[in-house]
Amino acid sequence: MAAYALRRLILIPPLLIGVSLLLFILTHIIPADPAKLIAGEHAGPDQVAAVRHAFGLDRPLPEQYVVYIEKLARGNLGVSMLTNSPVLGDLLQYFPATIELTAAAMVLTVVLGVPLGILSAVRAGGAFDLAAQVFSVSGLSFPIFFFGILLQLVFVRALGWFPLSGRLAITASPPHHVTGLYVVDSLLAGNVADLVSAVSHLALPSLTLALTSIAPTVRITRSTMLEALSQDYIRTAWAKGLMSARVFVHHGLRNALIPVVTVLGLYTSGLLGGVFLVELIFDWPGVGLYSVNAITAFDYSAIMGTSLLLTVTFVLINLGVDLLYAVIDPRIRY
């Protein structure tokens, strides 16, 4: 298994080169002149030329790319024009918030999606099943940014149950930095006030983000569970006189789980797309918000850095999911 994981990890650098090359080519075929943008609106031609030279933009394209890759290999992602600090440092600062948001959304997906799917398979054709199916089709069609706004309208504006945006109440100070995840850090510090504040700030964004993954999870869990329940060994289990809970969970669910894990893995990576929208709506200071700000400022180093970070994250998540198969299904060996 270690050898398999290693082989997969070796594939990351070529992938990064591919992705960076794609974005690099795109940045340089567009008409907008980054040097002009950096120099500012009122800069004269001399100043623009100076900026162009300082950033190496006057050199041939292949050379510029080689320089970028060399820097990248040393962990240098360039300097953000927007924050005026190294992109790598910025990303490390913003990334924990995104991890916290995505992890919370994933927990919600498993906690809500899998049981809903099982219940609708066990009661297939019933009213609950129908409701779950309507929910799952609607959930896939719902724009998540609109879902986030609806949640804000209902739970913040009308009911006042949750805070509108941010990670923590303005009056609270962030817990001592250990992991960067406020929920975990406040737990470690034993700070109940921070914990409550962090969880209540996390609730609506993570639910919004989870919408796109809960709906397909319900659907897949339902169909794989239905398939598992129609197998001969289930009939055997019933014939042995086992309790229904044991039949459903031990014999049905265990076998239905593998495709569910595949889909969960797929959608965890899919959640990364939603991160941009959700962080924007809830003013959540993660890499999504960071890059949306970078986008509006044409901050190419930051855009490139975020894209590369997300590529690595995506590959690692997929690898994690593949390794998880072996844990769930002893028949799988790498």
Added chain:
Amino acid sequence: MLSSTRVSATSVAPRGRGASYLRRSLRLLARIPSAWIGVTIVSLLAAVALAGPAAAPYDPFHISAADKLRPPSPVHPFGTDDLGRDLLSRVLTGARISLAVAVVVLVLAMVVGVGLGLVAGYWGGWMDEVLMRTTDVFLAFPRLVLAIAIAATLGPGLSNSVIAIALSWWPWYTRLVRGQLLSLREQEYVLAAVSLGAGRPRILLRHLLPNVGSTVVIQASIDIGFAILATASLSFIGLGAQPPTPEWGAIIAQARSYMVDAWWYPTFPGLAIFLAVLGFNLLGNAVRDAFDPRLRSVT
């Protein structure tokens, strides 16, 4: 009753395989209830999109300071926005933009994706290798992230967002077509065409393309809803349509600053996106169920 007699009639006197396949599939499609809901929504949407500005009760760009942020009323059923523009008119006008963008995105992605898929699957060899490794790079990303990254690099604007979404979409079609071609190119009718002296373009366009056509159309019918979602998402971030264009995602983006006082402002364009995507998803899923021969044996 009538339909069953028709079934026996076709089975007695078999016609061209294509026609009966289409007819049987359509008949199956008509039996799926959600397909009818989908068809209804999509037809309404298409009608509004075709009518364009004619469907709108007011000029969607007309600014009126006296009417700003009015709640829904008989005069303005969806209320008005922060510049006093009629929201119903803006949402109706937006239908044409969303639909047009989604169609253009899919056509671009399909033309590029299917073309390259045919090339990769039929030629094979190094060409296949290069194309497949290229798609690997694109598929390494969730589609929306890639579209955002590309649109960010290209800069804001509706046409750039179209290019960005299409660029993030074509590899899926390439993979789909190539996979099919690997088995299709070994078929006897291809061998027959080759032995009759048909050139590669002819074999690709006349013999192979029609055989992957239905798969591609089924995939496209599922994708169109997501294309609408992706367009709206990019506009919401600020990468797609720019104000004052009445694009649904862009309207919601503008509405964010006023939503505390005006719930209707983001709500109606949001519902419009939801309904449009829902309609296409219901229809697309039903089309897949009815047309996919592998699923048909189950039904």
